[in-house]
Each structure stands twice: as structure tokens, then as C-alpha cells.
Amino acid sequence: MRKTTYLLPILVVVVATALSSIFVVDEREKALVLQFGQIKAVKEEPGLAFKIPLIQEVVRYDDRILSLDTDTIEVTPSDDRRLVVDAFARYRIADVVQFRQAVGVGGLRAAEDRLSSILNAQIREVLGADQVTSDTILSQDRRVLMNRIRDQAQISARGLGLDVVDVRLKQTNLPAQNLDATFARMRAEREREAADEIARGNEAAQRVRALADRTVVETLSDSEREAQITRGEADAERNAILAEAFGANPEFFTFYRSMQAYENALQGSNSSMVLTPDSQFFDYLRSDRPTRDQN
Incomplete structure (x- = not known):
């Protein structure tokens, strides 16, 4: 009984000492064995390792990134x-x-x-x-x-x-103190670029309008010239027809021209004309005008 009383504490001390001398190095770490602050061993491989109990200590360091x-x-x-x-x-x-x-x-x-x-x-x-x-x-x-x-x-x-x-x-x-100045400078640069674009656009618009106006003037001028030519050709053709008709029947041509003159002169309800009684203007309106048969 006395032996058991003495052996049990000794066994506990021995087991505790043995356990305290064993430590485990994880695969994610490295360990140093220190003795009174001095490095005695380096444990970089994972697994079991040993140290002297109470005298040595273990310092672990992370081996990960x-x-x-x-x-x-x-x-x-x-x-x-x-x-x-x-x-x-x-x-x-x-x-x-x-x-x-x-x-x-x-x-x-x-x-x-x-x-x-x-x-x-x-x-x-x-x-x-x-x-x-x-x-x-x-x-x-x-x-x-x-x-x-x-x-x-x-x-x-x-x-x-x-x-x-x-x-x-x-x-x-x-820096925060430079942001406002930088933004202001960027805003000024963008506004200047916008003004340049607007100026170039206005210049292009002026060129387009000027070209359009010149095209309109040239087109109207060409049209007027062609119209004058056509009108002149028509007048010439009309005069030729009238001349031909006058040559074929002078009496009828004179009568036709007089009817046109009456139509142009006697328009409206209150037209007044002052002529001498023997004026040739009314030759075809007088009843005493001799006809071709009478001649």
C-alpha cells in the first residue's frame, strides 16, 4: 500500500513530463525551440517533435502567405x-x-x-x-x-x-484638395471643346446655306433664261404666223387686229375715249364703211 502511494505520484509526474516534452508541428506553421531565449532547434516539417520540459519552449510562426x-x-x-x-x-x-x-x-x-x-x-x-x-x-x-x-x-x-x-x-x-481644381479644369476643357465643335458646326452650316443660296440663284437664273428663250421663240413663231396670215389676207388681218384693239380699249362699264369723228380707230364700227363687195 505504501509503495502504491509513492509510485502513483511519481508515475503522474513522469507522464506529465513526457507529455510536456512532445509537441505537434502543423503543416501550416513552422516552430522554433528556445532555451532561455536562445534558438536550439528549428522545426519546419509537420509532425511530432520533442523538447526539454520546463527548460525549453516552443514558438510557432505561420508558414502561409x-x-x-x-x-x-x-x-x-x-x-x-x-x-x-x-x-x-x-x-x-x-x-x-x-x-x-x-x-x-x-x-x-x-x-x-x-x-x-x-x-x-x-x-x-x-x-x-x-x-x-x-x-x-x-x-x-x-x-x-x-x-x-x-x-x-x-x-x-x-x-x-x-x-x-x-x-x-x-x-x-x-488628393481631396486637388479634386475641385481638377474637375474645374476638366470642365473648362470640355466646354472649350464644345465651343470649338459649335463654331465648326456653325461654319459648316454657313457654307451649306451659302451653297444652297447660290444654287437657288443659279437655278432661278437658268430657269428665267430658259423661260425668256422659250417666250422669245414663242413670240417669234406667233409673229411668223401672224405675218403669214397678213400676207394671205391683209383685210382679215386688219379686221382681227382692230377687234383685239377694241377688246383691250373698251373694257369695263365706264370706259371713255375722246376721238375725232373721222378717226380710223372706229372704221369697222361705222355703218357707212364700204365693203369689199361694194368696191
Whole structure:
């Protein structure tokens, strides 16, 4: 009975010690075995691992690709047109030993603060280069700039044991105080373009109206000329017919012309004419006019 009383606590201590010396490394993480703050072992493969109980401790680090959103900063490209840039990066812990030595007990938060400073510095350096304009940053060429930021940040991040996988510019906007001025300038440019288009349209309309007016005048002139020609030809033909009729029967022609003169002169109900009694105008109205048979 006494032996059982002594052996049971010893067995419990032994089991607890054995269990505390075993730890599991997940496939999504890496682990460091520390002894009084010094690195004694690196566990990068998943599975069971061992440590000395009470003396050694295990520090775990995420082995997955992590995301980091940088602070919004202002950059000034070569055309002096300030832009507000918001970026994010994807990174992973490549060397846990160097990572531990670089950030110490600060861990991932301290590493992200330092990586954010590195990214902001590289963003300002790359986007503020001599040959980089705001149009370049806003165009499809920004992919080249992002790759350049990633490569330069990768060099500095190696000292932290980090591997920068990718860098992307999320937003690239104008500062709030410049938006109104930019919109006003864009509005003025559009109004000027609209005024130019209206002026060109009015000029084209004037040309069309002038051409139409000239066409109308030319058409009327040609029509009037053709009408005068036709009228002259008709008068000539009429005169020829009358001359032919006069030559065939002068007496009838004289009578016809007198009837036309009477019709034109004696129109209306109150026409008055003052003539001498022996005027030839009324020869065909007098009863005493001799006829051809009487002659």
C-alpha cells in the first residue's frame, strides 16, 4: 500500500513530463525551440517533435502567405501631380531563425510595421522616379512599377527573414484638395471643346446655306433664261404666223387686229375715249364703211 502511494505520484509526474516534452508541428506553421531565449532547434516539417520540459519552449510562426495593407501615402511623380496611393502586399516568413533574430519577441506585428515602412519607402522611390508620370501610374504600365516595388522591397525584407510575394496598388487618386481644381479644369476643357465643335458646326452650316443660296440663284437664273428663250421663240413663231396670215389676207388681218384693239380699249362699264369723228380707230364700227363687195 505504501509503495502504491509513492509510485502513483511519481508515475503522474513522469507522464506529465513526457507529455510536456512532445509537441505537434502543423503543416501550416513552422516552430522554433528556445532555451532561455536562445534558438536550439528549428522545426519546419509537420509532425511530432520533442523538447526539454520546463527548460525549453516552443514558438510557432505561420508558414502561409499573409496579407498586409499599407497606410495611404501621397507621392509626387515627375510631372508634379500629387497622387494618393493605397497598396497591399502578400508575404510569407521564409527564414524563421532570421525572423526571430530581427523582430525578437515583437513577433508578426513588429515585422509588419517594419515591412510597411519598407513598402512605403519603395513606393515613394519608384513612383517618384524621373521618368514616371501620373499618366504612367494610372495606365497599364503600372504593373511594371508594382513589380519594381516588389523586387526592391524584397531586398530589404530579406533582412527580416521575409519573402515579399506580390505588391499591388489598390487605389491611386488625387488628393481631396486637388479634386475641385481638377474637375474645374476638366470642365473648362470640355466646354472649350464644345465651343470649338459649335463654331465648326456653325461654319459648316454657313457654307451649306451659302451653297444652297447660290444654287437657288443659279437655278432661278437658268430657269428665267430658259423661260425668256422659250417666250422669245414663242413670240417669234406667233409673229411668223401672224405675218403669214397678213400676207394671205391683209383685210382679215386688219379686221382681227382692230377687234383685239377694241377688246383691250373698251373694257369695263365706264370706259371713255375722246376721238375725232373721222378717226380710223372706229372704221369697222361705222355703218357707212364700204365693203369689199361694194368696191
